[in-house]
Amino acid sequence: MTLTELRYIVTLAQEQHFGNAAERCNVSQPTLSIAVKKLEEELDAILFERSKTRVKTTPLGEQIVAQAQRVLEQASTIKDIANSGKNQLTSPFHIGAIFTIGPYLLPRLIPELLKQAPDMPLYIEESYTATLRKRIRQGELDAILVALPFNEGDVVTQPLYDESFVVLMGHEHPLAKEKEIQPLQLDPYNVLLLGEGHCFRDQVLEACPNLKPSIDDPKGKIRTAAEGSSLETLKYMVASGLGITILPQSAAGAGHTASDLLTVRPFADPVPKRTVALAWRASFPRLKAIDAVRKSIQDSPICSDEECSGEECADLTYSDLTCSGNVR
Numbered sequence: 001m002t003l004t005e006l007r008y009i010v011t012l013a014q015e016q017h018f019g020n021a022a023e024r025c026n027v028s029q030p031t032l033s034i035a036v037k038k039l040e041e042e043l044d045a046i047l048f049e050r051s052k053t054r055v056k057t058t059p060l061g062e063q064i065v066a067q068a069q070r071v072l073e074q075a076s077t078i079k080d081i082a083n084s085g086k087n088q089l090t091s092p093f094h095i096g097a098i099f100t101i102g103p104y105l106l107p108r109l110i111p112e113l114l115k116q117a118p119d120m121p122l123y124i125e126e127s128y129t130a131t132l133r134k135r136i137r138q139g140e141l142d143a144i145l146v147a148l149p150f151n152e153g154d155v156v157t158q159p160l161y162d163e164s165f166v167v168l169m170g171h172e173h174p175l176a177k178e179k180e181i182q183p184l185q186l187d188p189y190n191v192l193l194l195g196e197g198h199c200f201r202d203q204v205l206e207a208c209p210n211l212k213p214s215i216d217d218p219k220g221k222i223r224t225a226a227e228g229s230s231l232e233t234l235k236y237m238v239a240s241g242l243g244i245t246i247l248p249q250s251a252a253g254a255g256h257t258a259s260d261l262l263t264v265r266p267f268a269d270p271v272p273k274r275t276v277a278l279a280w281r282a283s284f285p286r287l288k289a290i291d292a293v294r295k296s297i298q299d300s301p302i303c304s305d306e307e308c309s310g311e312e313c314a315d316l317t318y319s320d321l322t323c324s325g326n327v328r
Helices: 003-015 018-025 029-043 059-084 102-116 129-137 199-207 231-239 249-253 287-299
Strands: 048-050 055-057 093-098 122-127 143-147 155-170 191-193 222-224 244-248 262-266 273-281
Touching: 003 018, 003 029, 003 048, 003 055, 003 059, 018 029, 055 059, 093 102, 093 129, 093 287, 102 122, 102 249, 102 287, 122 129, 129 143, 129 273, 143 199, 155 199, 155 231, 155 249, 155 287, 191 199, 191 231, 199 244, 231 244, 231 249, 231 262, 244 249, 273 287
Parallel strands: 093 122, 093 143, 191 222, 191 244
Antiparallel strands: 048 055, 143 273, 155 244, 155 262, 155 273
16 A cells, blocks of 8 residues: 555545545546545455445544554654655645644745745645644645644644734725724624534624524524635625625635725724634754744734724734743
8 A cells, every 4th residue: 555545545534525536636537536446445345335426434444544644643743754864944844734724824924934934835725624724734835824723633824923913894884983992882783604514603693692593583583695705805795785794803804805995994892803813733853943934923023004994003014913821
């Protein structure tokens, strides 16, 4: 058996679909299918139950896949150890970010990182927290940007900054007359949120429990954007008059929505917020690269002059939002 075959079965177990697994592994579906069948023959064991619609791991297959994942993690550690003997700021760095952080932080991070480590190419991936969790454990990513809480064995987590939530609405919306917004003031209006699977949706509902659907009114005033939608999509929907939405501060000014259509209002104290963190494997040896990424984030501007829309934040950097959390 080979590490490639082990990677195939781990990916297939995660995707439960040959086509999706092959796409993730950058091979054709027949290539992956033949490799999995070959490994099953070598082990004289059926690892997967196959049907027309899905692939399911057998009980024995679950044990073998779990061990294969551990082997891949150890193999990745060997590569890390080998790379540690090289210049830590010249090898490519693979970073992942959740959908509600990546589009806003990464464009500001990259220019700063070019100052810190101009010879370190950056590979970027955006996905859900659950996917990034698997990718970093398998050594496919060197570090990830997530919102806390985030707990994973053998993964170090460093809180970076606290980010307030704000309310986005049309200029003519009744709440635009308010200086600050109380969560209960949102009740009469349609509140647009991301779909299930986005941790930011869960954080908003935790901060504003009055928005949670009830037994008497299962839909309430929440309108969920279509699957695959982004915070930018919510902003366009707000601009078109479909409702209001709640955003992290970094997303409120960014984008290309006409500023004469939208306005932002802060929450009243206690202001709901999230803590953004950088996470990496405890065995990852390129700590200078981690430090360069962390320093670049702290030096990144929160927004640019053209994004501010009159807000007094153009000179702020993420270091001004740095929280007091410790590495864990």
